Every structure is written in structure tokens, then in C-alpha cells.
Amino acid sequence: MLASFQHPATKTPFKTSLRGSTQIGRMRYPPLLFNIIDDVFSCGRLSNDHKTPRTLIEGLSVFDHVSATFDQQIGGCLRRAMFAYQARQASSCLATFESRPVTKLLQNGSTNAMNVQITDKDRFEQTPYSMWLQTEILHTLQRTVSDHPGEYSFIVNCQVMELYWALIVRELQAAQSSLRQNDLAQAQQALRRVVDAHEPLNATWRSLSWLTPSDLLPMLGAAGATLGRDTALQGWTYRHMVYLFGIKQVEHLEHFRPQPRRWQQLNEALNAPSVYDDVLAFLHRENLPIPRSQFERDFAQPYKPSPEVERAWQIGYDERPEIKNLGETLADIAEEFTTWKYRHLMLTRRTLGSRKAYFGVSGIEWLTPTLEEIPFPELFSARTFIGDPPAGCPVGKAKE
Numbered sequence: 001m002l003a004s005f006q007h008p009a010t011k012t013p014f015k016t017s018l019r020g021s022t023q024i025g026r027m028r029y030p031p032l033l034f035n036i037i038d039d040v041f042s043c044g045r046l047s048n049d050h051k052t053p054r055t056l057i058e059g060l061s062v063f064d065h066v067s068a069t070f071d072q073q074i075g076g077c078l079r080r081a082m083f084a085y086q087a088r089q090a091s092s093c094l095a096t097f098e099s100r101p102v103t104k105l106l107q108n109g110s111t112n113a114m115n116v117q118i119t120d121k122d123r124f125e126q127t128p129y130s131m132w133l134q135t136e137i138l139h140t141l142q143r144t145v146s147d148h149p150g151e152y153s154f155i156v157n158c159q160v161m162e163l164y165w166a167l168i169v170r171e172l173q174a175a176q177s178s179l180r181q182n183d184l185a186q187a188q189q190a191l192r193r194v195v196d197a198h199e200p201l202n203a204t205w206r207s208l209s210w211l212t213p214s215d216l217l218p219m220l221g222a223a224g225a226t227l228g229r230d231t232a233l234q235g236w237t238y239r240h241m242v243y244l245f246g247i248k249q250v251e252h253l254e255h256f257r258p259q260p261r262r263w264q265q266l267n268e269a270l271n272a273p274s275v276y277d278d279v280l281a282f283l284h285r286e287n288l289p290i291p292r293s294q295f296e297r298d299f300a301q302p303y304k305p306s307p308e309v310e311r312a313w314q315i316g317y318d319e320r321p322e323i324k325n326l327g328e329t330l331a332d333i334a335e336e337f338t339t340w341k342y343r344h345l346m347l348t349r350r351t352l353g354s355r356k357a358y359f360g361v362s363g364i365e366w367l368t369p370t371l372e373e374i375p376f377p378e379l380f381s382a383r384t385f386i387g388d389p390p391a392g393c394p395v396g397k398a399k400e
């Protein structure tokens with residue numbers, strides 16, 4: 001079967017065959033499709049220069065045009081192919097941006113703008129504001145797949161959560177590096193920022209509370225038909241954060257097989273110390289009685305709580321204000337993280353009821369037990385022993 005197509009920029013007619021398709025991941029695509037899309041990218045109007053944001057944006061708008069031009073028969077297949085192609089193309093464009101000074105500034109987190117050489121290309125039809133915050137790229141990233149008026153809101157809120165998780169991952173890594181240098185003050189600052197980031201992160205649920213089943217289901221249907229079956233378990237920023245919290249569940253790696261770079265990143269995080277491992281090693285160096293076996297272990301294995309660590313926290317809380325402070329910051333993080341999960345569960349109740357989800361069981365059934373996966377476990381169990389109940393206190397001593 002042949003499908004006709006007119007090149008959007010040069011107006012040259014094309015025909016593409018659906019026979020002899022190409023396998024990418026689990027999808028098959030017509031062989032000529034990529035050539036055509038490649039050609040669109042390298043045609044005269046766009047040039048083959050993908051180095052400027054303007055070209056990237058134009059490239060993306062031409063993809064939309066191509067999508068509208070193709071006939072219905074291959075529409076679904078083309079859209080999936082374009083998403084796959086776009087992801088590839090966008091990552092190579094972004095790789096080009098990564099070598100540019102402005103992006104380097106952002107990546108290094110440097111605040112010393114004097115060290116940055118801005119080229120004429122950086123100034124290409126942009127203001128300093130848009131160059132610094134990369135707004136031209138940012139606002140091309142909300143690509144809806146349905147005609148539901150709320151899908152933009154859904155995507156923006158999910159992307160906001162994604163950004164906060166990426167931020168939290170960086171802060172947790174910064175805290176680890178400070179703890180390894182025995183710099184508790186710096187570690188505390190990074191961990192406080194993790195607590196603070198949860199305030200807007202958790203507030204995104206409010207911004208999604210308009211969702212009902214009749215809103216969510218058509219959007220999920222369109223996403224499934226366009227991109228394939230998805231689950232939020234495929235989100236690598238969230239999983240990286242959870243591994244850094246010390247909740248190490250190897251089975252979640254499976255979702256990243258189609259995304260080898262992220263699989264690798266998560267596999268490294270799985271096998272590396274979590275923030276809690278670093279905290280325990282720090283407490284040990286601070287002469288609190290933490291057994292080595294609690295932080296010199298196979299980090300890919302789930303952490304096993306121990307009474308010795310409970311005892312160490314008890315001493316820290318009773319005798320060392322700076323350790324108590326650290327413990328309270330971690331407890332805040334654990335509480336905020338659990339709040340995110342609780343609000344997610346409530347939205348699942350509101351939008352799915354008892355409908356079955358990705359694993360064939362109801363979403364509520366799958367999610368409810370995860371509320372018990374609370375990071376830094378001894379920080380909570382030790383409270384059974386912290387503090388001395390005075391006579392008459394209705395709560396007794398732990399071991400009476």
C-alpha cells in the first residue's frame with residue numbers, strides 16, 4: 001500500500017510504502033518514513049543546522065504539519081513514529097545545546113555569570129531572560145495527544161513534578177557529598193531544600209483535583225493509542241529519588257529496559273549508598289554506636305532496620321542537638337514524601353475507583369501498601385524509646 005505525501009516546505013510529492021517496516025522498541029514503522037522526516041529536518045527552509053532553539057522549534061512545528069498532511073490510514077503509525085523520531089532528534093539537539101556556554105552555566109549550577117562567554121548565536125532572537133531560563137525550548141515541551149481541554153494542565157503538572165524530582169535528586173546527591181566530607185551544616189542545608197521543594201511538589205495535586213474518570217480516561221486512551229501503553233512506573237526521576245531515599249526495589253529497573261541510559265543511571269543508583277547509608281556512616285564517624293554492617297553492605301539489597309540504629313538515634317536525640325536536628329529534617333522529608341503518595345492515592349480513588357490498572361489489579365490495591373514504604377525507618381521506630389515519660393503520663397515506658 002502506498003500513501004501520498006507532499007513535502008510541506010518544498011511541495012515535492014512523496015509516496016511511502018507500508019511494506020517492510022522497521023522495528024523500534026515494540027513498534028514497527030514504514031521504512032521510508034524516517035527518510036521523509038529526515039528530509040523535512042534538512043530541507044532548505046530549516047537548513048540542517050539544529051544548533052539554535054529557533055531551528056528546533058521550527059523543526060517541531062513542521063512535524064505537526066507533516067502529521068496533518070498524512071492521510072488517515074497511516075496517521076496513528078506516523079504519529080508514533082514521529083514521537084520516536086522526535087525523542088531521538090530532540091535528544092541529539094539537546095546534546096548540542098549541552099555543549100553551549102549558557103547551558104553549561106545552568107548545568108554547573110554556577111552563579112558567576114562573568115565566567116560565561118555568550119556567543120552571537122546564544123543571542124539569536126532571544127532576550128537574556130529567555131536565554132537563561134531556556135523558555136523557547138521549555139514551551140515546546142507540552143505536546144498534547146488528545147483534544148481534551150485539560151490535557152495541557154495534566155502535562156504541565158506532571159512536568160512540574162518531574163522537575164522537582166530532578167531537583168530533589170540533585171539536592172540529595174549534594175547532601176551525600178557534604179556528609180562524606182563531614183560537613184553537616186552544608187548537608188543540612190541541602191536536605192532542608194528537599195523538605196521545602198515538597199511544598200510546591202505536593203501542591204500540584206490540588207492543581208489536578210479537577211480530574212474525574214470522564215476526564216482522565218479519554219486522555220489515557222489517546223496516550224495509549226498514540227504512544228503505547230504507559231505507566232508512571234516508567235518515570236526515572238521518581239525512581240532515582242526513591243533509591244536515594246533508600247527504598248531499593250530492584251524489580252522497578254525492568255521498566256527502563258527500553259531506555260538503556262536511564263536503566264544504567266538507575267542501576268548505578270541502586271548499587272550505590274543511599275542518603276540514609278551516608279547518614280549512618282556519618283553517625284558512626286561521630287561516635288554513635290552504629291554497627292558497620294548497617295552501612296557497609298550490599299546497597300542494592302533492601303535496607304534492614306536494626307535495634308542498634310534505633311539506639312544510636314535515641315542517644316543522638318537525647319544528647320546531641322545537631323544530630324536531633326538532622327534526624328528531624330530527615331523525618332520531615334519522609335513525611336512529605338508519604339504525603340505525596342497519599343495525595344496520589346486519593347486522586348487515583350477519585351479518577352479510577354476500583355478499576356484495574358497496569359498490573360491487572362486495582363490501582364488502589366497496588367498503591368495502598370506502598371504508603372508503608374517510609375524512608376529512614378529507625379527515625380520513627382526509635383521514638384518508642386526517645387524521651388522519658390514522667391509519672392502520671394498516660395503513655396508508658398517502652399519496655400514496661
Ligand code: HEM
Nearest residue numbers: 158161231232233238347348351352357358359363366370
Ligand atoms: C491522574 C490520575 C492518576 C492515576 C489514576 C494514577 C494511578 C496510578 C497507579 C494505578 C499506579 C500503580 C502502577 C500502575 O498501575 O501503573 C501509579 C503509580 C505511580 N504514579 Fe500515578 N496516577 C495518576 C497520576 C499521577 C501523576 C500526575 C503522577 C506524577 C507524574 C503520577 C506518578 C506516579 C508514580 C511516580 C507512580 C509509582 C509509585 C510507586 O512506585 O510507589 N501519577 N499511578
